[in-house]
Amino acid sequence: MTEIxxxxxxxxxxxxxxxxxxxxxxxxxxxxxxDLWPDxxxxxxxxxxxxxxxDWALVGGLVALVVAFPSAIPVLLYYL
Amino acid sequence: MPESSKNELDRFRQGDxxxxxxxxxxxxxxxxxxxxxxxxxxxxxxxxxxxxxxxxYRAHARFDAARGFEPWARRIATHVALDWLRAQKxxxxxxxxxxxxxxxxxxxxxxxxxxIRAKTAEAxxxxxxxxxxxxxxxxxxxxxxxxxxxxxxxSVTAVKLRVFRALRLLRxxxxxxxxxx
Numbered sequence: 001m002t003e004i005x006x007x008x009x010x011x012x013x014x015x016x017x018x019x020x021x022x023x024x025x026x027x028x029x030x031x032x033x034x035d036l037w038p039d040x041x042x043x044x045x046x047x048x049x050x051x052x053x054x055d056w057a058l059v060g061g062l063v064a065l066v067v068a069f070p071s072a073i074p075v076l077l078y079y080l
Numbered sequence: 081m082p083e084s085s086k087n088e089l090d091r092f093r094q095g096d097x098x099x100x101x102x103x104x105x106x107x108x109x110x111x112x113x114x115x116x117x118x119x120x121x122x123x124x125x126x127x128x129x130x131x132x133x134x135x136x137y138r139a140h141a142r143f144d145a146a147r148g149f150e151p152w153a154r155r156i157a158t159h160v161a162l163d164w165l166r167a168q169k170x171x172x173x174x175x176x177x178x179x180x181x182x183x184x185x186x187x188x189x190x191x192x193x194x195x196i197r198a199k200t201a202e203a204x205x206x207x208x209x210x211x212x213x214x215x216x217x218x219x220x221x222x223x224x225x226x227x228x229x230x231x232x233x234x235s236v237t238a239v240k241l242r243v244f245r246a247l248r249l250l251r252x253x254x255x256x257x258x259x260x261x
Contacts (some may be wrong), residue, residue, distance in 0.1 A: 015247045022200035023220050031109045032126045043134040
């Protein structure tokens with residue numbers, strides 16, 4: 001069994017030390033290697049126009065109403 | 081993170097693209113660093129920073145200026161990073177960049193053997209994502225618990241509990257591999 005030299009008396013602190021040794025801390029001054037603004041603009045352009053689910057539900061409700069009560073069509077047209 | 085002026089934030093909230101660009105340029109490095117701390121891969125951190133700012137722009141109407149831009153952006157960035165981590169396969173989580181860092185001469189504590197460091201890093205990637213993120217931010221990156229709690233949308237006590245559970249699972253995993261911390 002591989003032994004790790006204890007660095008503190010507390011077991012929890014030892015595992016923390018081991019984790020810090022295994023996973024290096026990132027640099028405080030780390031910055032993106034390039035300007036990301038053009039990518040953000042492209043991402044915004046790529047977003048398709050989405051129709052909210054409640055709009056679809058409203059359309060579905062209207063269609064159901066028209067099918068069930070065809071006589072309601074003039075009333076609906078009046079309010080449009 | 082720097083804090084943008086109230087005027088810019090008000091304009092951003094109304095959907096002003098120019099104000100959004102100003103805010104982006106002020107905060108992109110800080111958001112990138114926060115994501116990098118979680119995903120630990122520079123290339124992916126850049127892509128996820130773009131995704132984060134896109135989500136920020138999309139949610140501009142829900143921005144509450146009274147609560148500040150920084151915690152809000154950090155929270156969105158954390159969700160983006162968590163989504164990405166959850167989508168990764170466990171065997172691919174040690175990226176080539178991270179592997180190079182781990183095996184580099186002089187990386188980490190020289191008192192700990194490279195083999196043990198590598199096994200610890202592998203065991204770390206096997207932890208559940210939500211425990212891993214709490215542990216990496218609190219233990220490795222030494223970020224304040226309050227900030228981590230806000231970013232994850234949980235209490236400070238919950239953050240401490242996640243860190244505790246992460247370290248306990250890590251110790252058990254290492255013991256299974258014959259390493260006794």
